[in-house]
Amino acid sequence: MNVLHLDTSALGTYSISRQLTAAIVGQLQRDGVASSVSYRDLAAEPLPHWLPNPDPASDNALRDEAVLQQFVDADIVVLGAPMYNFTITTQLKSWLDRVLVAGRTFRYGPNGPEGLAGGKRVIIASSRGGKYSGGPAAAMDFQEPYLRTVLGFIGITDIEFVRAEGVAMGDEAKQAALQAAHATIGELALRKAA
Template identity: 60%
Template sequence: MKLLHIDASALGTYSVTRGLTAAIVAEFVQSHPGTEVTYRDLHAAPLAPWSMPVGEDNPADIEAARVMEEFLAADVVVIGAPMYNFSVSSTLKAWIDRIAVAGKTFRYSSAGPEGLAGGKRVIIASSRGGVYTEGPAAGMDFQEPYLRALFGFLGVTDIEFVRAEGLAMGDEHKATAVSKAIAGIAGLIRKAA
């Protein structure tokens, strides 16, 4: 089994999503011995913005091909996706622009778009300063609906979120939110076994 581990937070050791993705991957590897893990830190090694035309000799295009190969080869993709300004980080968006490619991960047909990257499991570790799953700020969540729609468009139907919300609402609230998120990881991994 191949697992692709993506981190996209700019906060380094202070990142909640990095801690969550590390816990998810560790639990997954423990539960599925022999799992081959590929790691990509989108903040430490950001991808250049997508541009045209592409060329086989361009280093950015060679890297883009490698990113696509990593995604297509993965059975499981674990993504650390902190909410930045109600959506995803620009580094994660640059990665998405490399994997959402017509003819590779989706195609258009007379019946409409068809995802070509199905059969994967995507687990997204999400962190948010406020609470966006319910209440007055729920309408400002452009992160989770976007990621669900995007991966669904690519043909991925097994999408799950590990969420830590309200992280900016005080130390006690943050500690509780992170503990609850970590506590849910084992059940999430067991569910897949």
């Protein structure tokens, strides 16, 4: 399986989602699921805001095509997706702007939009300072539902969240969140091996 490993956190070595994506990819490698891993760090090498590329031979057009092709070639995408201001990072949004492309990853058919990128497994490391699962704060979560929507739009339904939430609510809550996230990673691997 070709694995695409993406990090989008701006917090470098302090980042929780980076720690989790590394653990997920490490597990996929240990389990022999990953035959190749390509890595993109969207904070270290950010993509600029999307603009049209009228010249297909321009550096920008070639870079955008490479970003799209790297995604198309992946069987498994491991995505670090922290919550910043209730949604995804701007780095991740710029990447999505290269990946949702009419005629390549979706098209409008007679029955409306059709996803063309199905068959991929996407594992998302979701880190957030507060807690949004269940309860009234779920209405403020424009991160996980948004990712489900955009990935679903291009045909991806095999989406799993490895969630560390409440990481800004004190040391105890942070440790509990990390423990829960690592337990989920262990279950992912078990499920794959079963």
